[in-house]
Amino acid sequence: MGQESREERLQRIAARVKQANCAEFEVFVVEEVCGSKMNAGADTRNKKIYFAEQLVDRMTDDDLAGVLGHEVGHVVNQDGQRISSYQGARCQEMRGILRDANNEMKAEGNGKLRRGFTLAGASALMLGITVLSSLAFKRHYEQEADDFSVDAAGNAGYDPAANANALRKLDPKGAESCFTMGTVISTHPATGARIERIIKKAAEAKQKK
Numbered sequence: 001m002g003q004e005s006r007e008e009r010l011q012r013i014a015a016r017v018k019q020a021n022c023a024e025f026e027v028f029v030v031e032e033v034c035g036s037k038m039n040a041g042a043d044t045r046n047k048k049i050y051f052a053e054q055l056v057d058r059m060t061d062d063d064l065a066g067v068l069g070h071e072v073g074h075v076v077n078q079d080g081q082r083i084s085s086y087q088g089a090r091c092q093e094m095r096g097i098l099r100d101a102n103n104e105m106k107a108e109g110n111g112k113l114r115r116g117f118t119l120a121g122a123s124a125l126m127l128g129i130t131v132l133s134s135l136a137f138k139r140h141y142e143q144e145a146d147d148f149s150v151d152a153a154g155n156a157g158y159d160p161a162a163n164a165n166a167l168r169k170l171d172p173k174g175a176e177s178c179f180t181m182g183t184v185i186s187t188h189p190a191t192g193a194r195i196e197r198i199i200k201k202a203a204e205a206k207q208k209k
Ligand SMILES: [Zn+2]
Pocket: 070, 074, 142, 145
């Protein structure tokens, strides 16, 4: 009997996670995800989950079930759609604020050039606020996906804390590469905090059984 291929292995684990959680999704092995050879990601609109080849090779079956559980969490929670509708709403809001500010300044008799400068400054500031708050939303979605992973992996008979083990392997120092810029700008919460949270949830889940 030949050895199980990378693709077959991932599909076998995915089938178990899918069945145990009544979740609908497809998984694919690709060379890289978002420019990284050690990454996984989800196209939540189309319910497609991608794993980089090297990530699959580095992970145990449990680890893969944990990471898959996290990505399935994004799909089930429709996080791609949630974030774009949030950003869309913020853009509408921002345009309204700028229009009002423009009209007010016009009423106050400010010249067009002056208005242009002031508004450019205001819109850059507001754009910054929008980006930061949407990152806060994304971090919240990451936590929800981590929580989902505990149940998804556990239900399928894998280690509920597997996502934490996978994170530890990917990031042994407990800090993401972008973490140097501070937790505020990082889309994912600091890895150390995520690991702790997952382990705590997994211990609670094991106790309930
Ligand atoms: Zn995520």
